[in-house]
Amino acid sequence: MKRYYIRTFGCQMNVNDSQKMAGMLKSLGYEPARSWEEADLILVNTCSVREKPDQKVLSALGEFKKIKNKNPDAIIGVCGCLAQRAGYEILQKAPFIDMVFGTTNIHHLPQLLKEAQAGNKAVEIIEDIDENETELDRYPTVRDSIYTAYVTIIRGCDKKCTYCIVPYTRGRERSRRIGEILQEVQWLVEDGVKEIHLIGQNVTAYGKDLGDVKFHELLYAVADIEGVERIRFTTGHPRDLDEETIKAMAEIPQVCEYLHLPIQAGSDRILKAMDRGYTQKEYLKKIELLRKYIPDIALSTDIIVGFPGETYQDYMETIKVLKEVEYDQVFAFKYSPRPGTPAAQMPVTEDSETVSRWLSDLINIQKEITFKKNRAYENKVVEVLIEEEKDGKLTGRTRTNKLVHIDGEHNLLGEIVKVRISKANRFSLEGELAEKLV
Structure with missing residues (x-):
């Protein structure tokens, strides 16, 4: 029996693509390996949104290369966004790779795998949209x-x-x-x-x-x-x-009652340079409308710090939005130039050390806001979908996407229960079972 191992970088779209590829491989008779060392096929599903995932991919490939010493017939494939953007470049840096394919032809995996098993380099990066890409959706997900x-x-x-x-x-x-x-x-x-x-x-x-x-x-x-x-x-x-x-x-x-609504920056000048198509005021009106219809909605966002041209005054506009909206969670990153994008040609205003300090300050401000939002749940009864039971604890999420840990083994996996929150942590909640709902 052949075994596969998939390493996934990036967003939920990549996660879903990996689940579809796992379903494809299952239909071909493959089973998941417990670790990459036991795999006959290793697939690295890549992200290209920031520079750091690019570096992680190359590092992972360097490690996965060792599989060839133990199993010379093992196949290593690279797919996803980085493969779509720089597949041939990856192949030059890691010539031991057997397969490279992009984001629009994932459904070609069975044919590419057959080609690689025959000893050929299976490289297919399609620039145009494949009209048959929806074939991918016909496969089950693992x-x-x-x-x-x-x-x-x-x-x-x-x-x-x-x-x-x-x-x-x-x-x-x-x-x-x-x-x-x-x-x-x-x-x-x-x-x-x-x-x-x-x-x-x-x-x-x-x-x-x-x-x-x-x-x-x-x-x-x-x-x-x-x-x-x-x-x-x-x-x-x-x-x-x-x-x-x-x-x-x-x-x-x-x-x-949860929504992720990326703002990226609070400054109108930077939003225009980003070509986001809205102003701070227009964004905040959307937040106001959300809270009008859904008063208890939990919000999260994405923020880029240090975009080309950003000044301290621009950065403080982002901090202003952070404090006004009071997001439950923020995903904040230093600006990372991506080859081929217009921003990659724009001059950066601040040095990396300054931007790192801004980012650290922003994260610390948000940590306190998140903790404050979590403390508001103490002594409340909330609905939780139980997703995991491990070491005497149940784990699940509220409708507002808060992670909740509950003491006790109750055989409630997959059930929606009511939980009384007894303690708020910075990034999770703890509670006691109150009532089973569904």
Whole structure:
């Protein structure tokens, strides 16, 4: 029996792609390996959003190369966004690789694998969108979680943010047909899934390229499927978040009170340089509208620190937004130039040490905000979907995406229960079982 090992870098789209590849390999008779040392096939699914994941990929490949000493017939493949952008460059740096393929031809994995097994270099990087890429969606997913599942609803992005490589590595926006999405959701529910996580580079743009369906209509349709207990979605662009979608979030019981809405920067001058298409005021109006319809909504965001041209005054505008919105969670990073993007040609204003200090200060401010938001949960009773049971503890998430640890073995995996929160930590909550709901 042949075994595979997949190492995944990057976003939830890459995670879902890896799950689909695992499903493909399962249909070919492969089983998952306990570690890469035992694998006959190693796949590295790459990210190219920032420089650090690029470096991690090359480091991982250097380690995985050792498999050839133990098993000369073992195959090493590289796929995903970095492969799409710089596949031939990777091959030059790591000539021991057997397969390289990009983001739009993942469904070609069986043929590429056959070619590599025959002793050939299986390299296929397609620049144009493959019209048959939706074949990938016909494969089952091999998921880490039994009770939650990603469902890709749209691929690519039509926005042209000056720092972002995604439109180059993932292509233009392509929405899946609503019938295909609903069929996949139905299969997942029948497989025991309780929480559906709709994903895409820009989910709130869903349907615009089709012309006959809108994102909020998809939310209602998914909620109508019997057995769907929870719905989440990631990631949307602020420009595409409209009042109809916000109303749907408020009206549909299954849609969780949580939203990730990237702002990237608080300064209007930097937002314009990023080509984000909104001002700070316009973004904050969206936040105001969300809290009008969903008062208890939890929010998270992405922030880039040190974008070309950013000054201390610009940075302080971001801090102003951070303090005004009071996000539950923030994903903040130093600006990382991506080859081929317009921002890569822009001069950087501040030195790396200064930007690192800004980032550290921002993270420390947010840590206190997150802790404050978590403390507000103490003594409250919340709904938790139990996803894991280990070492005498149950672990799950609230509807607002808070991680909760519960003492005691209760055989409640996959159940939605009520939990009384007894203690708030900086990044999680602790509680006691109050009542089983579903």
